Protein backbone atom coordinates (compact mmCIF):
# COMPACT_ATOMS: atom_id res chain seq x y z
CA UNK A 1 0.00 0.00 0.00
CA UNK A 2 1.29 3.50 -0.74
CA UNK A 3 2.54 5.39 2.26
CA UNK A 4 0.86 8.68 3.19
CA UNK A 5 3.99 10.73 2.62
CA UNK A 6 5.81 9.11 -0.25
CA UNK A 7 8.87 11.13 -1.15
CA UNK A 8 8.55 12.65 -4.64
CA UNK A 9 11.04 10.27 -6.23
CA UNK A 10 8.83 9.19 -9.10
CA UNK A 11 8.57 11.06 -12.40
CA UNK A 12 5.41 13.05 -13.02
CA UNK A 13 2.94 12.30 -15.80
CA UNK A 14 2.09 14.73 -18.60
CA UNK A 15 -1.55 15.43 -19.46
CA UNK A 16 -1.10 13.28 -22.53
CA UNK A 17 0.16 10.39 -20.40
CA UNK A 18 -2.71 10.86 -17.93
CA UNK A 19 -5.15 10.49 -20.82
CA UNK A 20 -3.30 7.48 -22.19
CA UNK A 21 -3.20 5.58 -18.91
CA UNK A 22 -6.66 6.62 -17.64
CA UNK A 23 -7.92 3.02 -17.29
CA UNK A 24 -4.97 2.37 -14.94
CA UNK A 25 -5.37 5.64 -13.07
CA UNK A 26 -8.98 4.93 -12.10
CA UNK A 27 -7.98 1.54 -10.65
CA UNK A 28 -7.25 2.23 -6.97
CA UNK A 29 -4.59 -0.56 -6.98
CA UNK A 30 -2.63 1.34 -9.65
CA UNK A 31 -3.63 5.02 -9.55
CA UNK A 32 -1.25 7.94 -10.12
CA UNK A 33 1.25 6.50 -7.69
CA UNK A 34 1.34 3.12 -9.44
CA UNK A 35 1.54 4.63 -12.91
CA UNK A 36 4.52 6.71 -11.79
CA UNK A 37 6.15 3.55 -10.44
CA UNK A 38 5.63 1.95 -13.85
CA UNK A 39 7.16 4.98 -15.54
CA UNK A 40 10.18 4.85 -13.24
CA UNK A 41 10.63 1.08 -13.70
CA UNK A 42 13.35 -0.46 -15.82
CA UNK A 43 12.62 -3.96 -17.17
CA UNK A 44 14.94 -6.10 -19.25
CA UNK A 45 13.38 -8.53 -21.73
CA UNK A 46 15.88 -11.27 -22.54
CA UNK A 47 14.90 -12.25 -26.06
CA UNK A 48 12.34 -10.69 -28.38
CA UNK A 49 11.00 -14.02 -29.62
CA UNK A 50 7.83 -15.92 -28.83
CA UNK A 51 7.71 -14.98 -25.14
CA UNK A 52 9.49 -11.64 -25.44
CA UNK A 53 7.05 -10.38 -28.07
CA UNK A 54 3.82 -10.29 -26.01
CA UNK A 55 5.83 -9.50 -22.90
CA UNK A 56 7.44 -6.39 -24.35
CA UNK A 57 4.24 -5.30 -26.14
CA UNK A 58 2.14 -5.34 -22.95
CA UNK A 59 4.86 -3.80 -20.80
CA UNK A 60 5.21 -1.00 -23.34
CA UNK A 61 1.45 -0.51 -23.54
CA UNK A 62 1.24 -0.43 -19.73
CA UNK A 63 3.79 2.36 -19.57
CA UNK A 64 6.92 0.70 -18.20
CA UNK A 65 9.27 3.64 -18.63
CA UNK A 66 12.45 1.87 -19.65
CA UNK A 67 12.36 -1.37 -21.60
CA UNK A 68 15.63 -3.11 -22.38
CA UNK A 69 15.71 -5.65 -25.20
CA UNK A 70 18.46 -8.25 -25.58
CA UNK A 71 18.65 -10.09 -28.87
CA UNK A 72 21.33 -10.74 -31.47
CA UNK A 73 19.17 -12.40 -34.09
CA UNK A 74 17.47 -11.17 -37.24
CA UNK A 75 13.77 -11.63 -38.01
CA UNK A 76 13.00 -14.71 -40.09
CA UNK A 77 9.84 -15.71 -41.90
CA UNK A 78 9.38 -18.71 -39.58
CA UNK A 79 9.33 -16.40 -36.53
CA UNK A 80 6.08 -14.74 -37.55
CA UNK A 81 3.92 -17.73 -36.53
CA UNK A 82 4.32 -16.56 -32.91
CA UNK A 83 6.63 -13.54 -32.58
CA UNK A 84 3.91 -10.91 -33.02
CA UNK A 85 6.25 -8.00 -32.31
CA UNK A 86 7.83 -8.55 -35.76
CA UNK A 87 6.20 -8.43 -39.19
CA UNK A 88 6.70 -9.19 -42.87
CA UNK A 89 8.07 -5.68 -43.24
CA UNK A 90 10.96 -6.37 -40.83
CA UNK A 91 12.02 -9.83 -42.05
CA UNK A 92 15.81 -9.70 -42.41
CA UNK A 93 16.20 -6.80 -39.95
CA UNK A 94 17.74 -7.03 -36.49
CA UNK A 95 15.14 -8.18 -33.98
CA UNK A 96 15.96 -5.35 -31.57
CA UNK A 97 15.36 -2.79 -34.34
CA UNK A 98 12.17 -4.50 -35.47
CA UNK A 99 10.87 -4.71 -31.88
CA UNK A 100 11.81 -1.09 -31.15
CA UNK A 101 9.86 0.07 -34.21
CA UNK A 102 6.72 -1.76 -33.07
CA UNK A 103 7.04 -0.73 -29.40
CA UNK A 104 7.64 2.97 -30.09
CA UNK A 105 4.68 2.88 -32.46
CA UNK A 106 2.60 1.53 -29.59
CA UNK A 107 3.88 3.93 -26.92
CA UNK A 108 5.98 7.00 -27.71
CA UNK A 109 6.30 7.89 -24.01
CA UNK A 110 8.65 5.04 -23.10
CA UNK A 111 12.37 4.61 -23.58
CA UNK A 112 13.70 1.54 -25.42
CA UNK A 113 17.28 0.41 -24.76
CA UNK A 114 18.60 -1.99 -27.38
CA UNK A 115 21.25 -4.58 -26.51
CA UNK A 116 22.05 -6.06 -29.89
CA UNK A 117 24.21 -8.83 -28.49
CA UNK A 118 24.14 -12.39 -27.32
CA UNK A 119 23.79 -12.49 -23.53
CA UNK A 120 26.97 -14.13 -22.20
CA UNK A 121 28.83 -14.68 -18.95
CA UNK A 122 31.01 -11.73 -19.95
CA UNK A 123 28.23 -9.14 -20.32
CA UNK A 124 25.20 -10.35 -18.31
CA UNK A 125 26.07 -8.78 -14.94
CA UNK A 126 26.88 -5.45 -16.52
CA UNK A 127 23.65 -5.40 -18.54
CA UNK A 128 21.47 -6.56 -15.61
CA UNK A 129 22.81 -3.76 -13.38
CA UNK A 130 20.75 -1.18 -15.22
CA UNK A 131 17.38 -2.86 -14.57
CA UNK A 132 14.95 -3.56 -11.72
CA UNK A 133 13.28 -6.70 -13.06
CA UNK A 134 14.54 -9.26 -15.57
CA UNK A 135 12.07 -11.20 -17.74
CA UNK A 136 13.52 -14.37 -19.21
CA UNK A 137 12.02 -15.21 -22.58
CA UNK A 138 14.78 -17.46 -23.90
CA UNK A 139 14.46 -20.86 -25.48
CA UNK A 140 17.72 -22.58 -24.59
CA UNK A 141 19.22 -23.97 -21.44
CA UNK A 142 22.51 -22.04 -21.61
CA UNK A 143 20.77 -18.66 -21.47
CA UNK A 144 18.19 -19.86 -18.95
CA UNK A 145 20.87 -20.86 -16.42
CA UNK A 146 22.89 -17.76 -17.24
CA UNK A 147 19.88 -15.49 -16.61
CA UNK A 148 19.06 -17.31 -13.38
CA UNK A 149 22.58 -17.10 -12.01
CA UNK A 150 23.01 -13.48 -13.06
CA UNK A 151 19.67 -12.62 -11.38
CA UNK A 152 20.76 -14.28 -8.12
CA UNK A 153 24.19 -12.60 -8.21
CA UNK A 154 22.74 -9.16 -8.92
CA UNK A 155 19.68 -9.59 -6.68
CA UNK A 156 17.14 -8.96 -9.46
CA UNK A 157 13.84 -10.88 -9.64
CA UNK A 158 13.43 -13.10 -12.69
CA UNK A 159 9.96 -13.24 -14.25
CA UNK A 160 10.44 -16.59 -15.89
CA UNK A 161 8.51 -18.32 -18.64
CA UNK A 162 9.19 -21.29 -20.88
CA UNK A 163 7.27 -23.22 -23.49
CA UNK A 164 7.49 -26.55 -25.23
CA UNK A 165 5.04 -27.81 -27.85
CA UNK A 166 1.68 -27.37 -26.04
CA UNK A 167 2.88 -26.75 -22.50
CA UNK A 168 4.26 -23.78 -20.65
CA UNK A 169 5.67 -22.82 -17.27
CA UNK A 170 5.92 -19.53 -15.42
CA UNK A 171 7.31 -18.43 -12.08
CA UNK A 172 9.13 -15.61 -10.36
CA UNK A 173 12.61 -16.75 -9.41
CA UNK A 174 15.59 -15.32 -7.59
CA UNK A 175 13.84 -13.13 -5.05
CA UNK A 176 15.04 -12.88 -1.46
CA UNK A 177 12.13 -14.96 -0.14
CA UNK A 178 11.76 -17.51 -2.94
CA UNK A 179 13.66 -20.19 -4.82
CA UNK A 180 15.64 -19.78 -8.02
CA UNK A 181 15.55 -21.86 -11.21
CA UNK A 182 18.45 -23.97 -9.97
CA UNK A 183 16.57 -24.82 -6.75
CA UNK A 184 14.15 -26.55 -9.10
CA UNK A 185 16.58 -27.83 -11.75
CA UNK A 186 20.14 -27.87 -10.35
CA UNK A 187 21.59 -28.96 -13.72
CA UNK A 188 20.37 -29.13 -17.33
CA UNK A 189 19.16 -32.41 -18.89
CA UNK A 190 21.67 -34.41 -20.94
CA UNK A 191 22.38 -32.70 -24.29
CA UNK A 192 20.50 -34.03 -27.29
CA UNK A 193 17.62 -35.47 -25.28
CA UNK A 194 15.58 -32.27 -25.11
CA UNK A 195 15.28 -30.48 -28.43
CA UNK A 196 15.42 -26.71 -28.32
CA UNK A 197 12.29 -24.74 -29.14
CA UNK A 198 13.58 -24.30 -32.68
CA UNK A 199 13.90 -28.06 -33.08
CA UNK A 200 10.95 -29.22 -31.03
CA UNK A 201 8.14 -27.10 -32.42
CA UNK A 202 5.65 -25.01 -30.49
CA UNK A 203 2.01 -24.07 -30.88
CA UNK A 204 2.18 -20.45 -32.02
CA UNK A 205 -0.29 -19.01 -29.53
CA UNK A 206 1.27 -20.69 -26.48
CA UNK A 207 4.12 -18.19 -26.02
CA UNK A 208 1.44 -15.49 -26.24
CA UNK A 209 -0.32 -17.05 -23.29
CA UNK A 210 2.82 -17.54 -21.21
CA UNK A 211 4.46 -14.23 -22.18
CA UNK A 212 1.38 -12.34 -21.01
CA UNK A 213 1.55 -14.20 -17.68
CA UNK A 214 5.18 -13.05 -17.38
CA UNK A 215 4.14 -9.48 -18.16
CA UNK A 216 1.44 -9.71 -15.47
CA UNK A 217 4.04 -10.81 -12.92
CA UNK A 218 6.40 -8.00 -13.92
CA UNK A 219 3.65 -5.40 -13.47
CA UNK A 220 2.68 -6.88 -10.07
CA UNK A 221 6.30 -6.81 -8.91
CA UNK A 222 6.68 -3.17 -9.93
CA UNK A 223 3.41 -2.10 -8.31
CA UNK A 224 3.87 -4.31 -5.26
CA UNK A 225 0.33 -5.66 -5.54
CA UNK A 226 -1.22 -9.13 -5.49
CA UNK A 227 0.64 -12.37 -4.96
CA UNK A 228 3.49 -12.86 -7.40
CA UNK A 229 4.44 -16.40 -8.48
CA UNK A 230 7.27 -16.44 -5.93
CA UNK A 231 7.70 -20.00 -4.66
CA UNK A 232 5.12 -21.26 -7.12
CA UNK A 233 5.46 -22.82 -10.57
CA UNK A 234 2.50 -22.33 -12.86
CA UNK A 235 2.03 -25.16 -15.35
CA UNK A 236 -0.02 -24.39 -18.44
CA UNK A 237 -1.42 -27.20 -20.57
CA UNK A 238 -2.93 -25.59 -23.66
CA UNK A 239 -4.48 -28.77 -25.09
CA UNK A 240 -6.37 -29.69 -21.92
CA UNK A 241 -6.57 -25.99 -21.01
CA UNK A 242 -5.51 -26.79 -17.48
CA UNK A 243 -3.59 -24.47 -15.20
CA UNK A 244 -1.90 -26.01 -12.17
CA UNK A 245 0.37 -24.47 -9.57
CA UNK A 246 3.13 -26.35 -7.80
CA UNK A 247 4.58 -25.09 -4.53
CA UNK A 248 8.33 -24.62 -4.72
CA UNK A 249 10.71 -24.35 -1.83
CA UNK A 250 14.08 -22.72 -1.65
CA UNK A 251 16.68 -25.51 -1.78
CA UNK A 252 19.29 -24.99 0.97
CA UNK A 253 21.75 -27.01 -1.15
CA UNK A 254 21.21 -24.88 -4.27
CA UNK A 255 24.74 -24.03 -5.43
CA UNK A 256 23.88 -20.45 -6.30
CA UNK A 257 21.19 -19.20 -3.89
CA UNK A 258 21.67 -21.77 -1.10
CA UNK A 259 25.29 -22.69 -0.39
CA UNK A 260 26.47 -19.80 -2.59
CA UNK A 261 29.38 -21.92 -3.85
CA UNK A 262 28.88 -20.33 -7.28
CA UNK A 263 30.14 -16.80 -6.83
CA UNK A 264 30.50 -15.78 -10.45
CA UNK A 265 29.07 -16.70 -13.84
CA UNK A 266 30.38 -19.93 -15.37
CA UNK A 267 30.75 -21.30 -18.92
CA UNK A 268 27.12 -22.17 -19.67
CA UNK A 269 27.83 -23.72 -23.06
CA UNK A 270 30.00 -26.39 -21.46
CA UNK A 271 27.65 -26.71 -18.48
CA UNK A 272 24.73 -27.40 -20.81
CA UNK A 273 26.74 -29.80 -22.94
CA UNK A 274 26.88 -27.64 -26.04
CA UNK A 275 29.71 -29.12 -28.10
CA UNK A 276 32.82 -27.04 -28.67
CA UNK A 277 35.30 -28.01 -31.39
CA UNK A 278 38.50 -29.36 -29.89
CA UNK A 279 40.77 -29.30 -32.96
CA UNK A 280 40.64 -27.08 -36.03
CA UNK A 281 37.83 -24.55 -36.38
CA UNK A 282 35.18 -24.67 -39.09
CA UNK A 283 36.48 -25.15 -42.60
CA UNK A 284 37.07 -22.04 -44.63
CA UNK A 285 34.60 -21.58 -47.48
CA UNK A 286 35.40 -19.18 -50.32
CA UNK A 287 32.94 -16.88 -52.06
CA UNK A 288 31.94 -19.60 -54.53
CA UNK A 289 30.81 -21.72 -51.62
CA UNK A 290 33.52 -24.34 -52.19
CA UNK A 291 36.16 -25.36 -49.75
CA UNK A 292 39.52 -23.65 -49.59
CA UNK A 293 42.36 -26.08 -50.05
CA UNK A 294 41.62 -29.73 -50.62
CA UNK A 295 37.92 -30.16 -51.21
CA UNK A 296 38.28 -33.90 -50.98
CA UNK A 297 39.95 -33.88 -47.60
CA UNK A 298 39.01 -36.85 -45.51
CA UNK A 299 36.35 -36.36 -42.90
CA UNK A 300 39.07 -37.29 -40.45
CA UNK A 301 40.40 -33.74 -40.96
CA UNK A 302 37.18 -32.27 -39.59
CA UNK A 303 36.96 -30.65 -36.15
CA UNK A 304 36.32 -33.24 -33.46
CA UNK A 305 33.73 -32.88 -30.70
CA UNK A 306 33.70 -35.59 -28.02
CA UNK A 307 35.46 -37.91 -30.46
CA UNK A 308 32.98 -37.28 -33.31
CA UNK A 309 34.26 -35.52 -36.47
CA UNK A 310 32.04 -32.57 -37.40
CA UNK A 311 31.79 -32.30 -41.17
CA UNK A 312 30.48 -29.25 -42.95
CA UNK A 313 27.76 -29.37 -45.58
CA UNK A 314 30.29 -28.11 -48.15
CA UNK A 315 32.60 -30.99 -47.32
CA UNK A 316 29.84 -33.55 -47.63
CA UNK A 317 28.67 -32.05 -50.93
CA UNK A 318 32.18 -32.06 -52.36
CA UNK A 319 32.60 -35.72 -51.53
CA UNK A 320 29.22 -36.62 -52.95
CA UNK A 321 30.01 -34.72 -56.16
CA UNK A 322 33.23 -36.69 -56.37
CA UNK A 323 31.12 -39.81 -56.60
CA UNK A 324 31.55 -41.09 -53.11
CA UNK A 325 28.67 -41.17 -50.68
CA UNK A 326 28.87 -42.21 -47.08
CA UNK A 327 25.91 -43.94 -45.44
CA UNK A 328 23.51 -41.10 -44.51
CA UNK A 329 21.41 -41.40 -41.38
CA UNK A 330 18.69 -38.88 -40.48
CA UNK A 331 17.67 -38.89 -36.80
CA UNK A 332 14.86 -36.33 -36.91
CA UNK A 333 11.19 -37.13 -36.31
CA UNK A 334 8.93 -38.52 -39.04
CA UNK A 335 6.90 -35.31 -39.37
CA UNK A 336 10.13 -33.38 -39.95
CA UNK A 337 11.22 -35.88 -42.60
CA UNK A 338 7.85 -35.28 -44.29
CA UNK A 339 8.75 -31.58 -44.66
CA UNK A 340 12.15 -32.10 -46.25
CA UNK A 341 14.74 -34.88 -46.51
CA UNK A 342 18.12 -35.59 -48.05
CA UNK A 343 17.27 -39.16 -49.03
CA UNK A 344 18.84 -40.55 -45.87
CA UNK A 345 17.65 -43.52 -43.83
CA UNK A 346 15.32 -42.18 -41.13
CA UNK A 347 15.55 -43.43 -37.55
CA UNK A 348 14.37 -40.86 -34.97
CA UNK A 349 17.00 -40.38 -32.25
CA UNK A 350 14.72 -41.75 -29.53
CA UNK A 351 14.29 -45.03 -31.46
CA UNK A 352 17.90 -45.44 -32.51
CA UNK A 353 19.10 -47.84 -29.81
CA UNK A 354 16.46 -50.46 -30.69
CA UNK A 355 16.78 -50.04 -34.46
CA UNK A 356 20.52 -50.40 -34.91
CA UNK A 357 19.91 -53.55 -37.02
CA UNK A 358 18.43 -51.28 -39.72
CA UNK A 359 21.82 -49.66 -40.22
CA UNK A 360 22.81 -52.35 -42.63
CA UNK A 361 26.49 -51.54 -43.18
CA UNK A 362 29.73 -52.87 -41.70
CA UNK A 363 30.75 -51.40 -38.35
CA UNK A 364 33.69 -49.58 -39.96
CA UNK A 365 31.65 -48.06 -42.83
CA UNK A 366 31.62 -44.27 -43.08
CA UNK A 367 28.35 -43.00 -41.59
CA UNK A 368 27.21 -39.38 -41.61
CA UNK A 369 24.42 -38.56 -39.17
CA UNK A 370 22.26 -35.48 -39.56
CA UNK A 371 19.25 -33.85 -37.92
CA UNK A 372 17.80 -30.36 -38.24
CA UNK A 373 20.68 -28.37 -36.77
CA UNK A 374 23.31 -30.84 -35.60
CA UNK A 375 22.53 -31.29 -31.89
CA UNK A 376 20.40 -34.45 -31.90
CA UNK A 377 22.67 -36.00 -34.55
CA UNK A 378 25.73 -35.41 -32.34
CA UNK A 379 23.96 -37.33 -29.59
CA UNK A 380 23.06 -40.09 -32.08
CA UNK A 381 26.64 -40.25 -33.39
CA UNK A 382 27.92 -40.77 -29.85
CA UNK A 383 25.41 -43.57 -29.37
CA UNK A 384 26.54 -45.26 -32.59
CA UNK A 385 30.16 -44.95 -31.50
CA UNK A 386 29.31 -46.59 -28.18
CA UNK A 387 27.67 -49.41 -30.13
CA UNK A 388 30.91 -50.12 -31.99
CA UNK A 389 30.53 -48.08 -35.18
CA UNK A 390 34.03 -46.75 -35.74
CA UNK A 391 33.64 -44.19 -38.54
CA UNK A 392 30.75 -41.91 -37.63
CA UNK A 393 30.62 -38.18 -38.42
CA UNK A 394 28.11 -35.49 -37.51
CA UNK A 395 26.82 -33.07 -40.16
CA UNK A 396 27.42 -29.66 -38.58
CA UNK A 397 24.40 -27.39 -38.93
CA UNK A 398 22.21 -30.24 -40.16
CA UNK A 399 19.66 -30.05 -42.93
CA UNK A 400 19.16 -26.33 -42.24
CA UNK A 401 22.77 -25.60 -43.17
CA UNK A 402 22.32 -27.80 -46.26
CA UNK A 403 19.24 -25.83 -47.30
CA UNK A 404 20.97 -22.51 -46.67
CA UNK A 405 24.34 -23.19 -48.23
CA UNK A 406 24.01 -26.06 -50.68
CA UNK A 407 20.45 -26.26 -51.98
CA UNK A 408 18.50 -23.02 -51.38
CA UNK A 409 15.49 -24.49 -53.17
CA UNK A 410 14.85 -26.76 -50.20
CA UNK A 411 12.26 -25.53 -47.68
CA UNK A 412 13.53 -24.31 -44.29
CA UNK A 413 11.49 -24.99 -41.21
Ligand SMILES: [Zn+2]
Nearest residue numbers: 180183254257
Ligand atom coordinates in the same frame (compact mmCIF):
# COMPACT_ATOMS: atom_id res chain seq x y z
ZN1 LIG B 1 18.41 -21.59 -5.87
